[in-house]
Amino acid sequence: MSQQATEAGTPVVRKTALNAVHRQHGAKMVDFNGWDMPVEYPAPAGLINEHLAVRNSVGIFDVSHMGDISLRGPEALRAVQHLCMNDASKLQIGQCQYSAMLYPQGTFVDDVIVHRLGEDHYLLVINAGTREKDFNWVYNNTRAFNCEVKNLSDDYTQIAIQGPNAIKVLQKLTDADLSQVKFYWLTHGTVCGLPNIMIARTGYTAEDGFEIYVPTDEATSAMVWNKVMEAGKEFGILPCGLGARNTLRLEGKLPLYGHEISDSINVWEAGLDRFCKMEKDDFIGQAALADAKEKGITRTLVCLEMIERGIGRDGYKIMDDSGKEIGYVTSGTYAPFLKKNIAIAYLPPELSAIDTIVNVQIRSQAVKAKVVPSPFYKKPKKSS
Amino acid sequence: MAFPNDRKYTKEDEWIKIEGTTGTIGITDYAQNALGDIVFVELPKVGTEIEAGKSFGTVESVKAVSDLFSPVTGTVAEINQELATAPEKVNSAAHDAWLIKVTLKDPAETDGLLSAEDYEQYVNERQ
Secondary structure: OOOOOOOOOOOOOOEEEHHHHHHHHHEEEEEOEEEEEEEOOOOOOOHHHHHHHHHHHOOOEEOOEEEEEEEEEOOHHHHHHEEOOOOHHHHHOEEEEEEEOOOOEEEEEEEEEEEEEOOOEEEEEOOOOHHHHHHHHHHHHOOOOHHHHHHOOHHOOOEEEOOOOOHHHHHHOEEHHHHHOOOOEEEEEEEEEEOOOOOOOOOOOOOOEEEEEOOOOHHHHHHHHHHHHHHHHHHHEEEEHHHHHHHHHHOOOOOEOOEEOOOOOOOOOOOOOHHOOOOOOOOOOOOHHHHHHHHOOOEEEEEEEEOOOOOOOOOEEHHHHOOEEEEEEEEEEOOOOEEEEEEEEOOOOOHHHOOOOEEEEEOOEEEEEEEOOOOOOOOOOOOO | OOOOOOOOOOOEEEEEEEEOOOEEEOHHHHHHHHHEEEEEEEEEOOEEEOOOEEEEEEEOOOOEEEEOOOOOEEEEEOOOOOHHHOOOOHHHHHOOOEEEEEEEEOOHHHHHOOOOOHHHHHHHOOO
């Protein structure tokens, strides 16, 4: 990975090790939180085709911009338990869980996937936009624990292979028996000839899939990417950019930091109760959450479907029939698989029942939407 | 990329074909390619007065909303109804998939617009 040299004050544009590969593909590039990333690839790809490839078969994503923080030592678990709201003591070695780090007021520092790599060894995989903030947060809040905290964000090229055929594609390239790796578990194996590569059955697409963590030099990263593309050819694999990444996670109602969760939104409002274990020993934010639970919430996250013509997008206001502002859209888009215009939004709890109709302000017009069951999309259950 | 000679162009990547006092307006192939898959087109009602340089509607890709800027001043005479249910036609045939037809207030207004050659050069400058 490289950073461009910069004049004092000029923002640095960061690149993953696969940047040249994306550009060779002819990808449309965009600045995403300071990272030069592909938003979509040219025909036969393109946002919609990339999205459909993941739902129907398989797609490959460069997600190296995400961050990685390792906690290792006799008190690593205690540190993770103190930082994160879910119960990491439930994790066996090789098991992962969705969790979040909270501020003392019960709002979000970031959401994370906690991976248990060993007896006293945990890996937090975090968002690209919050790399530095998260690492500082973890470091500063674990001084009292006997464990070593390392920022490994620049140490991996992280590639996500997602979709119902992801397992078939990756199995061609590894000696690890992927059929033995359950969803939200990980293993290590030789991948593309590289030894001891971490393979996690995780992702951000609401589909089955894997994320692999390979060495970060450009040649190796490109080799792995190209081998996955080759192995995926018979399944119609497409390279997928951030555009499809967003529409896929939105269909699955997966939260995005800065939208559904943020430093001004608490766990109850975001509806992430099931990942928050209040019965645990003290974790940062717990006391505030207990208070907040007593007080009750004034807004709750819902799924909306536009029922009149228009796309309700991020930040658009929501009104009741009298024109009073009652909420806002956190994330909205045309959903390529569902072929509908959908939005995730905050609404008052009393207006969150299924079939409630609200008005989304789209430029100068009020356009009707209705509350629908969450999530919009769930991957089909496998018969075997 | 070549652009048809039978019309004029703007720096906002629109084209306009003049026939008498009627101007037919669309977006260029360069524009549709830059936008990506178009999923929604918002057009004004017939009878709306539109002004040169001002927005008369939007074309939306999955990711973004783009304003459509009128090359001319006049009254909307007809809108392309097909695009309400098949917005992707703008991607597949941008130079055929017209958006609106306008009765021009002043046909001479189009003299200042770009020729196909000038527009092609403008496209090349940006690539």
